[in-house]
Amino acid sequence: MVTNILILGDGAAGTIMANKLRFLTHREDAEITVIGNSKYHYFKPDGIHIPLGIKNYRDSVKNPKFLFNYGINYVRDSVTRIDVDNRNVSTQSGKNYTYDYLVIATGDRLVPEEIENFDREAHHFYTLEGSLELKEKLSGFNGGKIVIGPSSIPYQCPPAPYEFAFQLDRYLRRRGIRDKTELHYIFPLNRVFTMENVSNYVQKLFDEKDIIYHTLFNLESIDAQKKTVSSLEGEDQKYDFLILVPPHKGQQVITESGLAGDQGYIAVDRHHLNYGDYDNVFVVGDATDLPISKAGATAHFQSEYLSGRIASEISGFVAEELYDGSVACTTVTGDEKAFTLYFSYTRPPRALFQSKADYLLKWTSADTYFSGMLRGVM
Amino acid sequence: MEEQEKPTKVVDARGSFCPGPLMELIKAYKSAKTNDVISLYSTDTGTKKDAAAWINKSGNQLIGVFDREGYYEIVMKKTK
Numbered sequence: 020m021v022t023n024i025l026i027l028g029d030g031a032a033g034t035i036m037a038n039k040l041r042f043l044t045h046r047e048d049a050e051i052t053v054i055g056n057s058k059y060h061y062f063k064p065d066g067i068h069i070p071l072g073i074k075n076y077r078d079s080v081k082n083p084k085f086l087f088n089y090g091i092n093y094v095r096d097s098v099t100r101i102d103v104d105n106r107n108v109s110t111q112s113g114k115n116y117t118y119d120y121l122v123i124a125t126g127d128r129l130v131p132e133e134i135e136n137f138d139r140e141a142h143h144f145y146t147l148e149g150s151l152e153l154k155e156k157l158s159g160f161n162g163g164k165i166v167i168g169p170s171s172i173p174y175q176c177p178p179a180p181y182e183f184a185f186q187l188d189r190y191l192r193r194r195g196i197r198d199k200t201e202l203h204y205i206f207p208l209n210r211v212f213t214m215e216n217v218s219n220y221v222q223k224l225f226d227e228k229d230i231i232y233h234t235l236f237n238l239e240s241i242d243a244q245k246k247t248v249s250s251l252e253g254e255d256q257k258y259d260f261l262i263l264v265p266p267h268k269g270q271q272v273i274t275e276s277g278l279a280g281d282q283g284y285i286a287v288d289r290h291h292l293n294y295g296d297y298d299n300v301f302v303v304g305d306a307t308d309l310p311i312s313k314a315g316a317t318a319h320f321q322s323e324y325l326s327g328r329i330a331s332e333i334s335g336f337v338a339e340e341l342y343d344g345s346v347a348c349t350t351v352t353g354d355e356k357a358f359t360l361y362f363s364y365t366r367p368p369r370a371l372f373q374s375k376a377d378y379l380l381k382w383t384s385a386d387t388y389f390s391g392m393l394r395g396v397m
Numbered sequence: 398m399e400e401q402e403k404p405t406k407v408v409d410a411r412g413s414f415c416p417g418p419l420m421e422l423i424k425a426y427k428s429a430k431t432n433d434v435i436s437l438y439s440t441d442t443g444t445k446k447d448a449a450a451w452i453n454k455s456g457n458q459l460i461g462v463f464d465r466e467g468y469y470e471i472v473m474k475k476t477k
């Protein structure tokens with residue numbers, strides 16, 4: 020009997036899952052279908068390089084169709100309804116799909132419209148379009164006060180805003196306008212990053228690089244006339260140039276299908292990644308509400324676990340392995356240096372040190388991603 | 398707790414890690430009315446410090462931090 024595996028989403032998590040599963044199962048035992056609606060597959064981590072003109076965006080974009088291994092049925096369509104009780108998925112083109120295993124990997128979406136004046140005033144590096152627009156605007160910037168930070172939590176890749184601040188500091192120095200620029204970093208917690216030891220480290224580097232930080236700053240509003248951002252805690256910061264991570268939410272189809280509330284993130288079992296009482300419905304990547312980084316590395320580790328589990332069930336043997344929340348992430352600190360963090364649900368990140376080697380790892384990660392990680396060979 | 402401190406809202410963030418509990422508290426705060434009492438349950442030890450810092454910085458009132466069985470409770474009053 021052929022097992023029918025349906026994967027929703029053609030981003031990092033969906034592609035890695037499909038490719039890994041294809042490697043682990045025989046074609047006569049498992050049919051793998053991926054439904055995704057992306058125009059192109061963009062390597063989002065390059066958003067910290069592209070706006071600063073140090074990387075060409077062409078190396079960061081691929082046609083999703085060519086990223087799937089042989090034997091995977093890739094359908095370009097939008098999922099409009101997921102009915103887990105009747106094992107049915109409907110799409111915009113009017114088709115219906117059934118499944119034995121469902122893997123939801125629809126990621127999350129940016130909702131700048133949730134903050135008035137965001138689109139008019141703020142720039143960001145969270146999409147390719149945003150990064151290219153930011154590149155153009157930054158080239159016309161000749162000094163003043165830049166305010167940068169996340170507008171709310173959760174957002175993809177927690178270190179990305181501080182990485183961008185470090186990269187920006189270097190960019191401004193290279194352009195000879197750092198002494199004419201004040202760099203201000205805002206963050207919602209009472210430190211500059213979620214994890215305390217990483218935060219202490221980043222804070223020290225901020226001090227060295229004269230990046231001024233404002234903690235417990237939960238962005239509430241943007242005043243376009245006064246060019247001021249205000250926090251829920253009652254603090255105002257004026258800006259000449261504003262770079263904010265847009266607010267994030269899960270996909271609308273998730274909320275509309277009753278799989279999650281208004282925030283759109285699906286509650287899953289933290290060690291098995293299955294949804295509710297369903298032992299054939301799984302969620303991987305940014306779509307979950309797990310208390311871990313929304314990162315490609317998370318999607319990678321989860322796919323490693325889940326593809327192994329599904330493949331072993333299909334072959335009639337049940338693996339007892341548990342997903343342990345592992346994440347590895349390399350984060351840039353400017354000046355062509357970076358540090359790498361390894362952590363899990365129970366293991367906090369250990370000692371931190373920057374190196375050029377780590378930066379090289381990050382710099383070449385688009386190649387590693389497209390040719391190795393995404394292909395399911397790593 | 399005294400009668401008037403009975404929570405208007407309870408945010409049960411047990412099992413969730415930093416920054417989850419604080420973000421849940423802020424979400425509840427945004428939809429609360431002045432003088433509402435919000436109670437946050439958490440098992441994440443870091444939240445004690447983080448939530449207290451946020452309540453003070455935001456100019457609201459920290460009523461107390463209480464050890465419960467297997468978790469703790471942070472109680473605040475929205476004064477703004």
Ligand SMILES: Cc1cc2nc3c(=O)[nH]c(=O)nc-3n(C[C@H](O)[C@H](O)[C@H](O)COP(=O)(O)OP(=O)(O)OC[C@H]3O[C@@H](n4cnc5c(N)ncnc54)[C@H](O)[C@@H]3O)c2cc1C
Nearest residue numbers: 028030031032056064066098126176304305313314315316
């Ligand atoms: C600036 C930036 C820097 C980052 N840096 C890093 C980093 O250094 N390291 C790291 O590990 N991670 C990093 N990330 C995060 C990483 O890119 C994401 O966590 C990762 O892409 C999540 O994978 P995903 O598959 O869950 O979601 P996505 O990659 O967003 O994929 C979701 C897919 O689902 C599709 N989809 C959505 N809704 C539907 C629907 N209704 N029907 C059909 N298809 C649908 C979308 O088209 C998309 O292709 C960064 C992100 C950003 C923005």
